[in-house]
Amino acid sequence: MKSAPKTDRPDRYDILLECRSYYLAQLAALLRDCQLVSEAAIAAILQGTGKHFDDMQVSRRLGSFSEEARGLTSSRISLVGDDDLELNIRLDGLCNRLAESTSVPLWKTHLRFITLLDRPDLPKTHNPVGPQGIIQGLQTLFKAAGATTLDDKLDLLDRIEIVLGEGLPAIYTQIDGLLDRAGAATAQASIVSAQEAPRPATAKPAASLPTTTGNAAPGSAGNESLLARLAATAGGGTGIATGAQLLSQVALDNLMFRLEQLERTQRNDSDFLTASSPNLEALIPELFADSPKPAAAAARPVRARELGIPGNTSEGQAIDAVGAFCDAIFADPELPEALKLLIASLQVSLVKLAIKDRSLFTRNDHPARGTIDRLGRAFLGQTATQHPQQQRLAAIVQRLRGDFDGSSTAFVAASEELDRLLEERHAQITTQAAAWLPLLQQVERRDEAARDIQQLLGRGELDELPAVLQTFLRQDWKRLLEQAWFADGRNGPAWQTRVEALGRLLWTFQPKADGEQRMALARQLPGVLKTLKEDMEQLGLAAETQTRILDACFELQTRAMRPPGPGEQMPSAAGNAVADRREVVQGRVESGTLILHTLDFALPPAGGQRDTQRAGDWIELNLDGLRQSLCLCRQSPRSGRWLLFRPDPVLAVAIPPQLLEHCLKHGEAARPALAALCERALARALASAAR
DSSP, rough: OHHHOOSSSSSHHHHHHHHHHHHHHHHHHHHHHHTSSOOOHHHHHHHHHHHHHHHHHOOOOOOOOHHHTTTTTTHHOSOOOOOHHHHHHHHHHHHHHHHHHHHHHHHHHHHHHHHHHTTTTTGGGOTTTSHHHHHHHHHHHHHHHHHHOHHHHHHHHHHHHHHHHHHHHHHHHHHHHHHHTTOOOOOOOOOOOOOOOOOOOSSOGGGGOOOOOOOOOOTOOOOOHHHHHHHHHHHTTTEEEOTOOOOOOHHHHHHHHOOOOOOOOHSSSSSTTOOOOOTTTSSSSTTSSOOOOOHHHHHHOOOOOGOOOOOOHHHHHHHHHHHHHHHHTOTTTTHHHHHOOOOOTTHHHHHHHHHHHHGGGTTOOHHHHHHHHHHHHTTOOSSSSSOTHHHOOOOOOOOOOTTSSSSSSSHHHHHHHHHHHHHHHHHHHHHHGGGGGHHHHHHHHHHHHHHHHHHHTOGGGGSSHHHHHIIIIIIIIIHHHHHHHHHHHHHHHHHHHHHHHHHHHHHHHSSOOOOHHHHHHHHHHHHHHHHHHHHHHHHHOOOOHHHHHHHHHHHHHHHSSSSTTTTTTOOOOTOOOOOOOOOEEEEEETTTEEEEEEEEEOOOSSSSSOOOOOOOOEEEEEEETTTEEEEEEEEEEETTOOOEEEETTEEEEEEEEHHHHHOOOOTEEOOGGGGGGGHHHHHHHHHHHHO
């Protein structure tokens, strides 16, 4: 008969023996260092602690969950003397406090003992290295002490509790590492098992929170439905009971450990922005990809069922709500991939927060949502894959994830740091945009000229002219007016000469009632026509265009030389080419290598300015057929015109406020998706839940 093949892997007995020896050795060293008890007392404590370790290896579950929750007290409240009863109560209190102060490292060892002992039902009170063993060791000590007074025993407990509270977490962490190196894996069974009863719902579950006022999330009919609708999205459309139960404390501890383990594994990735997602299949199957994929594919939403949490619990509901919220972000094609990975790395922190604070999804001003919105705004206007601020953003997120305790305080600090970063960036953009201010001043002077020209050409008599003359004066000859205005302003001689020339031309079209006026027209007509011919040549008009203009003038001037007959009217202006007042005209002003694009109405609209924008806002604007993201840097105090700027790639645009409002209203401009990230994600998640 062949013998079994040898293996270097130690068997279960060897691992337990090594763990027992190491545990007792570390506990003895801790007790010696404190110098509170003698060597004989230490030996008694180790005897009782070792016996507990041995007993737990062969123990079987006895009693209900409620009995375990009461620790050792229920087994000791019997017909005993008052001193013994008080001592037992104090020991029980010490045990509970040690369990609470060492909950995280102790729970890690518990999950490994579940695997090592092959005991899926192993209660927390049966952890071989748990504080129950130390309590048993202290009881052994007190029995050996015999005549020691109760006061002496209680005094020792008070002093030794401090030592144990400070030293046990490190010992449990070392034992966890020892078991890990020995190959004892953490239990990966469902967090909630049939043996564990849920905690009584001492607080209202998320589904029945009171409705907020003023800060309700978009599209919600109240908090009582928002979390359920989000959770239904993540859970495949299954309804969540409004009376959702809370997890048992054991299951909640297990969940927190799973989340901490996931967070630690993610932190081991040196560059989560560019590297592929770590392989976490053993912890949460398929939550993150374990092979190189695009960022969008690597970012996966957390799900309650993948964490072993039933969806009909309050915690499961909160987890699935976070998953639906993040899923809406990951599926948004308008968001940068680097931003999606940043938010993906925050999922564990968001889950911890949502379990404690359900207002995450019902308060628009929640610190966590403010942090995510600020992360989105930090990416505005950034087209490069690696923009200069990415490392600073990654550092902020890493600090936010490190040792996160589930409170919103860390998100408040992160929001404040992001505010400083955003202010610095806006100041940098504004400083860079300052080089375009001289061009903006040129545009403003052009605006002033346009107002004077519009006032001059807005005369009622021009509306009665034939279309060919209206087009000539309001489009072609207008350029000569602009040149004259820019030469020396509206009070300069060049402008005045043009104004007088226009007045003389229009006078020649007016009917002359008597012979003296007709003689005056005959004398002035050659000079008027000569000036008109010179202007058309200066403008470079084609010969056929000049002929049509002169013919229209000759017809009007011939009519003016004789009194109008009965019913005779000036030629109609039907079919004129006057521009629509709402037509948008794009232009540009240049100075060296600098270019300032301009957007204006073809004719300035009537009425005052309406402006709801603020410096620092970002706008997506159609320019040359492309959607451009730009920052509102400066607003002119003279005209109200905005200077919009983007540093990379460089783009500068000047636009009047009423036109900007018009573009926003009619879809020619929009707020970027990154400007209100949480609101957009919640709206998408709720819309998905409604389908």
